Amino acid sequence: SAVISQKPSRDICQRGTSLTIQxxxxxxxxxxxxxxxxxxxSLTLIATANQGSEATYESGFVIxxxxxxxxxxxxxxxxxxxxxxxxxxxxxCSVAEGMGRNIQYFGAGTRLSVL
Amino acid sequence: xQLLEQSPQFLSIQEGENLTVYCNSSSVxxxxxxxxxxxxxxxxxxxxxxxxxxxxxxxxxxxxxxDARKDSSLHITAAQTGDTGLYLCAGTTSGTYKYxxxxxxxxxxxx
Numbered sequence: 001s002a003v004i005s006q007k008p009s010r011d012i013c014q015r016g017t018s019l020t021i022q023x024x025x026x027x028x029x030x031x032x033x034x035x036x037x038x039x040x041x042s043l044t045l046i047a048t049a050n051q052g053s054e055a056t057y058e059s060g061f062v063i064x065x066x067x068x069x070x071x072x073x074x075x076x077x078x079x080x081x082x083x084x085x086x087x088x089x090x091x092x093c094s095v096a097e098g099m100g101r102n103i104q105y106f107g108a109g110t111r112l113s114v115l
Numbered sequence: 116x117q118l119l120e121q122s123p124q125f126l127s128i129q130e131g132e133n134l135t136v137y138c139n140s141s142s143v144x145x146x147x148x149x150x151x152x153x154x155x156x157x158x159x160x161x162x163x164x165x166x167x168x169x170x171x172x173x174x175x176x177x178x179x180x181x182d183a184r185k186d187s188s189l190h191i192t193a194a195q196t197g198d199t200g201l202y203l204c205a206g207t208t209s210g211t212y213k214y215x216x217x218x219x220x221x222x223x224x225x226x
Contacts, residue, residue, distance in 0.1 A: 031212055042203060043216040075209045090158050096212055104214060106157030
């Protein structure tokens with residue numbers, strides 16, 4: 001099973017600033033995903049990050065606000081830009097493995113608070 | 116928009132009791148997963164079901180996928196305090212690897 005490390009584990013940021021979250025996997029994976037989990041809520045998919053191509057964003061999420069990089073098969077970053085208090089959430093990265101890509105492993109998440 | 120509704124939203128029970136969590140949708144899923152998430156951690160996959168009517172057991176946990184592949188249930192027998200957490204179902208549709216997550220069920224098992 002893949003082991004995923006996320007950095008930072010938590011941060012407190014000022015309104016209007018940006019934060020870049022890193023996701024490192026211990027094996028090469030084709031598909032990586034970024035999710036947002038608001039306090040006490042379920043997970044919402046932000047985008048799918050594929051190596052060698054631009055990320056695919058879900059409805060309600062745009063590249064200018066959440067730029068994603070995927071420089072290789074073991075690493076990705078998500079930037080939360082021009083933050084507001086509404087961006088306070090847990091941000092999670094995950095990878096999909098298995099024949100049908102139906103085994104998903106998650107990092108521990110980044111807890112972001114925006115003041 | 117595909118939605119996965121879970122019920123109940125919250126559940127507080129005594130150790131030793133049984134419980135069932137439901138995951139319902141109007142959409143058909145090619146596979147459905149159940150996860151448990153504990154505070155400060157990411158979700159951990161418990162099971163994947165892919166065939167309509169499929170039943171899988173994981174110790175005291177029994178998972179069922181509906182015949183029409185639109186719904187699923189998780190039954191826990193003789194709950195333990197270690198079962199406390201947020202339970203999430205997630206479905207994938209044919210032709211995509213994206214996961215739609217359910218609304219979540221927060222379970223608290225009291226000693």
